[in-house]
Amino acid sequence: MDRSSNIILNQEINEQNKFNYKFKEGERHSSSNASASMTWTRLWTSRRLASAANSSTTRRLLQNSSHVFPTTARISIVAPFGTATTSSGEYTKPASVEEWEGLATKELSRSEKTVDSLRMERVTPEGVAVQPVYYDLEGRGEMPGVFPFTRGPYATMYVHRPWTIRQYAGFSTAEESNLFYKQSLAAGQQGLSVAFDLPTHRGYDSDHDRVVGDVGMAGVPIDSMLDAAILFRDIPLTQVSVSMTMNGAVLPVLAMYIQAALEQSPEETEDAVLAQLKGTIQNDILKEFMVRNTYIYPPQPSMDRVVADIMGFLSTKMPKYNSISISGYHMQEAGADASLELAFTLADGLEYLRTAVHKANLPVDIVAPRLSFFWGIGMQYYMEIAKMRAARRLWAKLVKEEFQPKNPKSLLLRTHCQTSGYSLTEAQPMNNIVRTTIEAMAAVQGGTQSLHTNSYDEAIGLPTVQTARVARNTQLILQEETGMCDVADPWGGSYMMESLTDDLCDQATEILREVEEAGGMTQYIASGMAKIRIETSATRKQGRIDSGQDVVVGVNKYCLDSQTEPQQDVLQIDNSKVRQQQMDRLEKLKQERDNEAVRLALEKLEQSARLTRSTSFGDDPNNLLKLSIDAAKARCTVGEISLALEKVWGRHVSTSSVVQGAYGASFTTRSNNPDKNNDSKDEYDAILKVVKEFETTEGRRPRILVAKMGQDGHDRGAKVW
Structure with missing residues (x-):
């Protein structure tokens, strides 16, 4: 690109950044399941771009550019540079330094630190003072902790408090998992994340x-309160944050944690x-129907009764506990690209909020602050x-536009992240340490x-004590040795990063519009379109790897001879021994419990399931989570509930x-990859x-039968085989 052409394009982009964006809310249409439909319209008002877009120079630059700049009316809810918008689409003034200082002072109120001390305490060995936040380098007017939260949900971010190291773990038996948790907490882990086995x-x-x-192969088996008590033995649950990845059997498992x-x-x-x-229960059943497939009940009762009752109970009884963790992680693992993961996850979030507000009659300001994303x-x-930056911006604007919350915390998108499991390779597994580190830095x-940082051997089997330590220490090194906690959103004002954020917002909004026109995410999932789009993305990715277009070091390029590659130790679990131990414990439980109390508790659950009215309020005697806690207390099992x-x-x-x-x-x-044994085409x-x-x-x-044995619902490998 020559210099004059570059100047012309930059002028056009700068003009674009001054455009006036307005929103037009379409009529909300009721569908068969009371889902809502919303449309958004972006109106371009600059004649300058319209004329510039007709120039041959501009057309040539746009055609040759990897980024697509809009030249016609498009769907979007992305604000232009240097502005924020109200729910009606009007301009608001850019965030000020004073506004950020006020929020930072509030966040620091429980410590001895002040805003001035943050500015003084970080000086590099070279004598350069590192500020806690940088701002207004491009006139964007966005600050961390200020709507629309592109730069972070909190003003001080890691400058005041680093992210929580929350390693997802659970294997073999409750006894072994309990020992692992206590060792991890003693070694610096700040919270627990429990992995349950597939049964x-x-x-x-x-x-x-x-x-x-x-049994016990991909997580810890929990059959009853006997297992739950052992799992959390000597771990003070009123002091330690506990996150649990559970969706299908969410009622009995959450109930046993509470009990x-x-x-x-x-x-x-x-x-x-x-x-x-305090902690988080995943409780995200919609993504199970799309990608993970560890559901139990059909979509409607799963949403209207299970999800709603859990959100209602936790919102009123457990205000520090997140009632749902809306997961994009499993979509990415199934093959979704960034725009699909972003759009579908936010669409799921809207669906859960609508369920809580419109069906369970819960106030948005009680429910929304306890949502988290993954x-x-x-x-x-x-x-x-x-x-991640685009997600915060879009979520804040979507919630503000539709629900008009009064509590500012209702607009925050708070998130947990996990490094990719799909990117880990069985070949040359030590390379996975580098992959996980890069991904952790991005998070x-x-x-x-x-x-959560994955262990480098997880493409082969469950992590060993050594590999789990390396994974945890990866985060400790990032927190303690790199200076990454010294600045809130160092990417703010970057030409590239702000452009990527805007582009992702545009793409995700187009997908969101498609979902809304289908009647919301529940209807979109029921139509099969969500699953098809993710599987299409996964298949394209596999094609790019197999053809050599996408390089995976050690897999399709820079490969080692299998005979020269060092062997990796693999954690072995005697599944038959674990299952026998669980069966013995179940037999003991059923002999010692009050079986009449068990019968009555299960009968009440069944009766509540037959109700057609909402039972979501925490004080409702028919709330399914409340009844599940009663059943756990009576020593009913996960399977019985x-x-x-x-x-x-x-x-x-x-x-x-x-x-x-x-x-x-x-x-x-034809492939340009020299390490392919034969030309892929x-x-x-x-x-x-x-x-x-x-x-x-x-x-x-020809027909091929691809059979996947066991209870694991992940099917990306089978789909792209």
């Missing part, structure tokens, strides 16, 4: 015939104990940072509130689909030839 996710007890090979906390503090009242509990962080470093630079609800609602069965045409598009040109063409010959001979194309 627990699917609502089966360990003695069920369907789960013989899955374990109550039994730890018998001297305190129930309300006093509940008010102290992003996957992959190897596209800059894109991942931009995704931190994007402004996460807590983080799940079955009581299944008798009424049934067990959901999904339909399967196959993406066509996406994979082959990656093989239209020639290989692909040879396969097509064989398929056509078979079709000519047999009168049909």
Whole structure:
């Protein structure tokens, strides 16, 4: 690009940044499940761009650019540089330094620090003073902690308090997991994140015939209060934040955590104990129907009763506990690109808020502040940072536009992040340490509130004690040795980062509009479109890897001979021994408990499941979480509680689909990857030839049976195989 052309393009972009953006809210249409539909319109008002877009120079630059600049009316809710907007779309003044200082002072009020002390305490060995925040380098007028929160949900971010190191773990038995948790807390981990085994996710007890090979293999098995009490033994639940990834069997598992906390503090009242509990329950069933597939019940009762009752109970009884963690992580792991992950996750969030506000009749300012989000962080470093910045901006504006909350905390998008599991490779696994570090840096630079870093051997098996230590220490090194905690949003004002953030906002808003026109995310999922779009993205990615377009070091380039590659130690778990231990404990439980109390508790759950009215308020005697706590206290099992609800609602069965045409598009040109054993396009063409010959001979194309055994619902490998 020559210098004069660059100047012209920059002038046009600067003019674009001055455009007046307005919003037009479309009519809200009711669908069969009372979902709402919203449309947004961006109106371009600058004649300067319209004329400039017609120039041959501009057209040539736009056609040759990897970034698409808008030249016609488009759907968006992205504010221009240097402005913020109210819910009606009017301009508001840019955030001021004084406004940031006021928020920072409030956040620092519980410590001995002041804003001035933050400015004075960080000086590099070279004598350069590092400010806690930098601002107004581009006239954007955005500050951390100020609407629309692009630069972070809090004014001081890590300058005052670093992100929480929250390692997701659980394996083999409750005893072993408990020991691991206590060791991790002693070594610097600041919260627990519990991984449950697949039978627990699917609502089966360990003695069920369907789960013989899955017990204790991908997480800790929890069948009853006996297991829960052991899992949290000597861990003060009123003091330690506990995050739990659970969706299908969320009612019994959450109930057993709560009951374990109550039994730890018998001297305190129930309300006093509940008010102290802090952490997050995932409770994100919509993404299960899209990608993870560890659901139990059909979508409608899952949303209208299970999700709503949990949100209602936690919002009123456990104000420090996040009632839902809306997950984009599993979408990314299933193959969604950044714009799909961003849009679908925010669409899920809107659906949950609508369920709480419109169906459960909960005030938005009670529910919204307790929502949290969960992003996957992959190897596209800059894109991942931009995704998190765009998410905060979009969420704040979407919630403000639709729900008009009074509490500013209702607009905050707070998030947990986890480094990618998909990016980890079985080949040359030590390379995964570098991958995880890069991804952890992106999560931190994007402004996460807590983080899990994967162990480098997780592409092979469960992490060992050594590899888990390396993963945890990765975060400690970032916190203690790099200076990353010294500045809030160092990317603010970066030409590249602000442009990427705006572009992602635009793309995500287009997808959001499509979802809203379908009647909301529940309807969009039911139509199958969400799953198809994610699977298409995954198939394209696999095609790019197989064709050599996307390089994975050690897999399709810079490979080692398998005989020269060092062997990696793998954690071995005796599944049969673990299952037998669980079965023995279940037998003991059923012999010692009051079985009449069990029968009554399960009967009440079944009766509540038959109700058609809302039972979401925490004080409602028919609230499903309240009744599940009673059942846990009576020593009902996870399987028994799940079955009581299944008798009424049934067990959901999904339909399967196959993406066509996406994979082959990656093989239209020859690979430039010298490490491919054979030219990928020639290989692909040879396969097509064989398929056509078979079709000519047999009168049909060949069929392949891809079977995935066990309870694991992740199906990306099967879909792109």
